[in-house]
Amino acid sequence: xxxxxxxGTLLQSNQxxxxxxxxxxxxxxxxxxxxxxxxxxxxLSARLYAEQLDIWDPIISSNGSYVTEREGDKVFFExxxxxxxxxxxxxxxxxxxxxxxxxxxxxxxxxEVRDFVKRYEALxxxxxxxxxxxxxxxxGSYTYDDLISxxxxxxxxxxxxxxxxxxxxIKKRMRExxxxxxxxxxxxxxxxxxxxxKGQAALRLAKHFGITxxxxxxxxxxxxxxxxxxxAGMPVAMGNAIDEVxxxxxxxxxxxxxxxxxxxxxxxxxxxxxxx
Numbered sequence: 001x002x003x004x005x006x007x008g009t010l011l012q013s014n015q016x017x018x019x020x021x022x023x024x025x026x027x028x029x030x031x032x033x034x035x036x037x038x039x040x041x042x043x044l045s046a047r048l049y050a051e052q053l054d055i056w057d058p059i060i061s062s063n064g065s066y067v068t069e070r071e072g073d074k075v076f077f078e079x080x081x082x083x084x085x086x087x088x089x090x091x092x093x094x095x096x097x098x099x100x101x102x103x104x105x106x107x108x109x110x111x112e113v114r115d116f117v118k119r120y121e122a123l124x125x126x127x128x129x130x131x132x133x134x135x136x137x138x139x140g141s142y143t144y145d146d147l148i149s150x151x152x153x154x155x156x157x158x159x160x161x162x163x164x165x166x167x168x169x170i171k172k173r174m175r176e177x178x179x180x181x182x183x184x185x186x187x188x189x190x191x192x193x194x195x196x197x198k199g200q201a202a203l204r205l206a207k208h209f210g211i212t213x214x215x216x217x218x219x220x221x222x223x224x225x226x227x228x229x230x231x232a233g234m235p236v237a238m239g240n241a242i243d244e245v246x247x248x249x250x251x252x253x254x255x256x257x258x259x260x261x262x263x264x265x266x267x268x269x270x271x272x273x274x275x276x
Contacts, residue, residue, distance in 0.1 A: 001206060081193055085177065198224065220245060
């Protein structure tokens with residue numbers, strides 16, 4: 001089984017999957033390999049890429065908070081943040097003049113229109129209803145209090161984008177809670193329930209399929225990938241990965257704009273040692 005991160009790993013900087021990576025995944029599937037997308041994104045977002053790849057294997061989304069079959073018919077694991085922890089996140093970030101966004105499997109609750117929100121707004125115009133991501137804007141008519149009271153038991157992940165100087169102080173403060181898992185992927189901070197991360201999710205799926213850790217390849221680039229690399233028999237870092245990920249890896253492949261996933265599959269699945 002291969003568990004691959006999306007952003008910074010399988011996705012190029014333009015948010016697309018290269019033809020070489022697609023072809024390598026197709027060949028891996030022909031050999032009977034299970035290919036799991038393991039991402040911090042919400043399920044519906046990850047499912048769009050699974051459809052592009054024509055793979056039906058389970059998806060790990062929201063950093064392991066939601067693990068399900070591609071179409072969501074079978075849920076292997078789900079763990080949501082508690083209402084009191086949502087309040088803790090909101091109130092703590094307010095002290096730093098930072099506001100969070102929140103996700104569940106198909107809804108994002110946002111307080112600002114960032115580039116990723118614009119992409120989903122554009123997709124709303126072309127996708128069928130069952131694949132569309134709902135966007136709820138936190139503003140004067142729909143507040144954080146409304147979110148907690150109406151949807152507070154269905155939130156799988158929180159995320160914020162503070163100034164880089166604030167990332168470590170905020171993470172240190174958040175860890176005082178003890179019930180919230182805090183990681184970063186790039187210049188952000190991500191929040192999930194303590195029992196949810198990509199590593200635990202990968203092990204749950206491996207057990208389901210009768211796969212040992214020695215038969216598990218995990219590949220990523222950021223802090224939120226460390227948990228799954230730490231449980232893999234073959235942990236692989238992207239060429240653009242942070243140093244902590246590279247130090248944990250047994251193999252470093254090309255970067256995400258140079259078909260790093262294809263090179264990894266070639267080396268460990270297809271027997272093709274292709275240079276970057």
